[in-house]
Amino acid sequence: MALHLERGEVRIHESLEELKTDLADYIAEISEASVKKRGLFAIALSGGSLISLISKLSETPYSKTMEWSKWYIFWADDRLMAKSHADSNYRLAKDCLLSKVPIIPSHVHSINDTVSAEEAAGEYEFLIRQSVKNRIVSVSETSDCPNFDLILLEVGVDGHVASLFPNQSALEEREEEWVTFTTDSSKKPSHERITFTLPVINSASNIAVVATGDSKAEAVHLAAAADSTGPECPVVPARMIHPVKGKLVWFLDKPAASKLEASLMSNSYKL
Numbered sequence: 001m002a003l004h005l006e007r008g009e010v011r012i013h014e015s016l017e018e019l020k021t022d023l024a025d026y027i028a029e030i031s032e033a034s035v036k037k038r039g040l041f042a043i044a045l046s047g048g049s050l051i052s053l054i055s056k057l058s059e060t061p062y063s064k065t066m067e068w069s070k071w072y073i074f075w076a077d078d079r080l081m082a083k084s085h086a087d088s089n090y091r092l093a094k095d096c097l098l099s100k101v102p103i104i105p106s107h108v109h110s111i112n113d114t115v116s117a118e119e120a121a122g123e124y125e126f127l128i129r130q131s132v133k134n135r136i137v138s139v140s141e142t143s144d145c146p147n148f149d150l151i152l153l154e155v156g157v158d159g160h161v162a163s164l165f166p167n168q169s170a171l172e173e174r175e176e177e178w179v180t181f182t183t184d185s186s187k188k189p190s191h192e193r194i195t196f197t198l199p200v201i202n203s204a205s206n207i208a209v210v211a212t213g214d215s216k217a218e219a220v221h222l223a224a225a226a227d228s229t230g231p232e233c234p235v236v237p238a239r240m241i242h243p244v245k246g247k248l249v250w251f252l253d254k255p256a257a258s259k260l261e262a263s264l265m266s267n268s269y270k271l
């Protein structure tokens, strides 16, 4: 089921398998359109179960039809840990996708995990600035922010996206700050992390926000319910995803959408 709402589109899937296929088709479409428009495709990944949800891309038909040599990979967030560590978002993406398709190694832009979180964020921001200069990443039409072709996010149980956690100062970064860091993430195991800021995420041409499983139902509800604002309500970073000019699509399975579905019909949600 797909619903077109004020802030984007919500796709509710009957099964994980259906969601995975729809997500892979969506990524393939955006990749094709970006390559057609500007000769390449700049995508930012994040971590968690999102990566297993996009692993279909390493299977046929996608593995054969995608223009992998035109892909440039970035991370919307990563944990400051060795790339060989099982909890590294880079490692996860490498194992599930990047090592299985013919992506050009020099197109894979991971973070420096050998310095402090603050330094890693500064270096990654510099790398993104260079990529904008070299036109690997476009520039937003409305600000100086990078305009990624696609940013993939998954909602955490507390409503975080990328490594933007509730009640952290990283949520307040303005347009001139592109990459920031946290040394106190509320997701366990707690790791130092670097993350794109909201202005960068919201400047993307396309943003996909994924949530699966009933543990995410409350976060999805808080991100979307029209009445979940005001001093009593928890601040949910996922609610702050508002593309300036781009398109937002939510990919949910039925359990994640369980608190949403009935009310969406009655227009009491504004995504």
Ligand SMILES: O=C(O)[C@H](O)[C@@H](O)[C@H](O)[C@H](O)COP(=O)(O)O
Pocket (backbone or CB within 6 Å): 046, 047, 048, 049, 050, 077, 078, 079, 089, 153, 154, 155, 156, 157, 160, 161, 162, 163, 187
């Ligand atoms: O590094 C990370 O942890 C992620 O980038 C993070 O934003 C993740 O995508 C969500 O927390 C959902 O992850 P789960 O699927 O593990 O809940």
